[in-house]
Amino acid sequence: MSHPERGMQIAKNLKVIDWLKTEILDQIANLFKGLHHANQHLILDSLASLVVVSYVLARRVGISFRELDQAVVSKLREHIREGHQLENWYGDLSSLEQHMNKR
Template sequence: MNRPEKGMQFAKNIKVIDWLKTDMLNQIANLFKGLYYANRHILIDSLSSLIVSTYILARRMGLSFRELDQAIIDKLREHKNEGHQLEQWYGDLSSLEEYMNKR
């Protein structure tokens, strides 16, 4: 690959990263609308879109899906060990960690 092609690829990657960031902001706005209207379809759609965009953004930034999964599991364990309230009140962190480990 010659120099101009590398530059074009870099510029394209930056553009995709910016697009993903704006898409994530849009999905957060949609999530808030779903919460406001108590609309299950909007909630599921916006949350799933956020997760997909997060994984793709990580990949565009040079991280693998596996690395992101492991970082999530590590973060869950860290929060559990620190006595996070969601774990104390509902056991949410343990439930998510168990789910991710079974995948």
């Protein structure tokens, strides 16, 4: 790849990263609207979009999907070990860890 083509790829990648950052903010706003209006469809759609954008952003910055999955499981185990309130009260973190390990 020549230098001008490489420069174009870098610029394109930076533009995509900026777009993904705005998409995260947009989906957080939609999530808050969904929660405020108790709109299950909007909540689910926003959460799904946030997960997708997180994976794509990770890839754009050089983190593989597998690495992200491993980091999520590692973070869950850390919070479980430290007695995070969501784990102590509801067992949410160990449930999510089990789900992640089944995939």
